[in-house]
Amino acid sequence: MASCLAPALLLLLLLGSPTNVAPNRCVDAADACTADARCQRLRTAYVVQCLGRAAPGGCPRARCRRALRRFFARGPPELTHALLFCPCGGPACAERRRQTFVPSCAFSGPEPAPPSCLAPLDACEHSRVCRPRLLAFQASCAPVPSNPDGCLRDQVPSCLRAYAGLVGTAVTPNYVDNGSARVAPWCDCGASGNRREECEVFRGLFTRNRCLDRAIQAFDGGWPSVLHDQLDPHQDPEHSLLQVSSADASLEGSSMLSMLPVLALQPLL
Amino acid sequence: MATGRVLLGSLLLLILHLDLRGGPGAWGASVAEEELLSEPVVDRGTRRPQLDARPRRALAGPCQLWSLPLPVAELGLGYTSEETVIFRYCAGSCPRGARTQHGLTLARLRGQGRAHGGPCCRPTRYADVAFLDDRHRWQRLPQLSAAACGCGG
Numbered sequence: 001m002a003s004c005l006a007p008a009l010l011l012l013l014l015l016g017s018p019t020n021v022a023p024n025r026c027v028d029a030a031d032a033c034t035a036d037a038r039c040q041r042l043r044t045a046y047v048v049q050c051l052g053r054a055a056p057g058g059c060p061r062a063r064c065r066r067a068l069r070r071f072f073a074r075g076p077p078e079l080t081h082a083l084l085f086c087p088c089g090g091p092a093c094a095e096r097r098r099q100t101f102v103p104s105c106a107f108s109g110p111e112p113a114p115p116s117c118l119a120p121l122d123a124c125e126h127s128r129v130c131r132p133r134l135l136a137f138q139a140s141c142a143p144v145p146s147n148p149d150g151c152l153r154d155q156v157p158s159c160l161r162a163y164a165g166l167v168g169t170a171v172t173p174n175y176v177d178n179g180s181a182r183v184a185p186w187c188d189c190g191a192s193g194n195r196r197e198e199c200e201v202f203r204g205l206f207t208r209n210r211c212l213d214r215a216i217q218a219f220d221g222g223w224p225s226v227l228h229d230q231l232d233p234h235q236d237p238e239h240s241l242l243q244v245s246s247a248d249a250s251l252e253g254s255s256m257l258s259m260l261p262v263l264a265l266q267p268l269l
Numbered sequence: 270m271a272t273g274r275v276l277l278g279s280l281l282l283l284i285l286h287l288d289l290r291g292g293p294g295a296w297g298a299s300v301a302e303e304e305l306l307s308e309p310v311v312d313r314g315t316r317r318p319q320l321d322a323r324p325r326r327a328l329a330g331p332c333q334l335w336s337l338p339l340p341v342a343e344l345g346l347g348y349t350s351e352e353t354v355i356f357r358y359c360a361g362s363c364p365r366g367a368r369t370q371h372g373l374t375l376a377r378l379r380g381q382g383r384a385h386g387g388p389c390c391r392p393t394r395y396a397d398v399a400f401l402d403d404r405h406r407w408q409r410l411p412q413l414s415a416a417a418c419g420c421g422g
Contacts, residue, residue: 047399
């Protein structure tokens with residue numbers, strides 16, 4: 001009986017020090033990643049690479065981006081996507097989300113002003129790594145005017161997966177500010193000459209794409225419940241109390257432990 | 270809401286108290302707060318340690334890697350962040366020292382009473398820890414956490 005009460009007691013011990021902070025989903029995602037050995041190792045790996053120094057005084061962009069691609073490719077998708085798409089209600093959360101993949105190295109270039117979008121687009125077309133990912137993104141996230149809602153059916157998971165696949169490529173996109181969930185690559189269409197339309201179409205894939213926006217917003221609904229149980233100490237006091245009061249009735253029969261394997265088998269995003 | 274919380278807390282504390290008096294084994298070993306929150310890393314796999322791996326007294330078990338989830342502020346290094354990091358350390362008893370020539374000779378001398386001390390459980394490898402601080406700047410703490418343990422000396 002004692003072993004069943006231990007988790008509940010833990011929750012209460014932690015309840016005892018209430019911090020009245022609004023829940024920050026991006027912090028929760030970070031903690032959930034830290035709690036998983038593989039995610040934690042890959043996340044630390046890319047941070048270490050992206051914080052490094054390169055010869056002319058910048059950062060080792062290629063190594064940083066490669067480590068990022070490895071993070072999203074090899075990390076557990078439910079955790080890596082939670083880090084990238086955590087829903088935010090305030091600027092602190094949104095700024096954290098914007099900084100998640102060390103954009104100062106992986107996203108913004110060494111020049112202070114963004115280049116023309118034709119540069120990363122052309123680089124991507126010629127890249128063995130980037131080209132298929134860009135095509136997958138175009139296929140999964142493109143608006144489909146013939147459909148009733150304008151987007152592919154069941155599009156959310158594949159679109160998000162394709163978007164995550166672009167992080168660490170020549171056309172890495174990121175959140176543009178900490179006030180919204182708008183995303184864009186680091187480029188603009190100012191100096192595009194006679195390829196301006198091509199430039200705008202490419203940039204519009206990110207900035208004027210209702211289906212992509214919808215998919216990113218929809219991540220909120222798909223917030224994996226596996227995260228809730230990995231994060232007991234970090235739920236806000238109200239939420240933790242709810243868990244304890246609903247759980248203590250069933251504590252006699254089952255222990256929290258037996259719930260873990262069940263939740264670990266939750267379908268991936 | 271607050272009264273409910275207090276009631277629930279006192280109820281559980283009461284049950285715990287009763288249990289402590291009753292059972293010498295299960296709870297007695299976990300009284301220290303560190304043991305309560307610290308869990309041995311049971312396997313080298315990717316899963317988090319199971320909640321029911323009841324930690325015995327740290328020194329009674331063999332030298333092994335323990336992990337403790339800590340808010341960054343509790344590292345005591347002056348950083349502020351909302352994140353929690355996993356701090357791993359080594360603890361446990363070392364019945365035998367290192368199987369090196371040094372270790373073998375030292376063990377013999379200790380047995381004869383001609384040398385002091387004993388083998389100690391220490392990290393043999395460290396790992397970096399990284400987090401985003403409160404000013405949204407990435408911080409990297411190299412070699413902060415233990416990654417593997419061994420009996421040295």
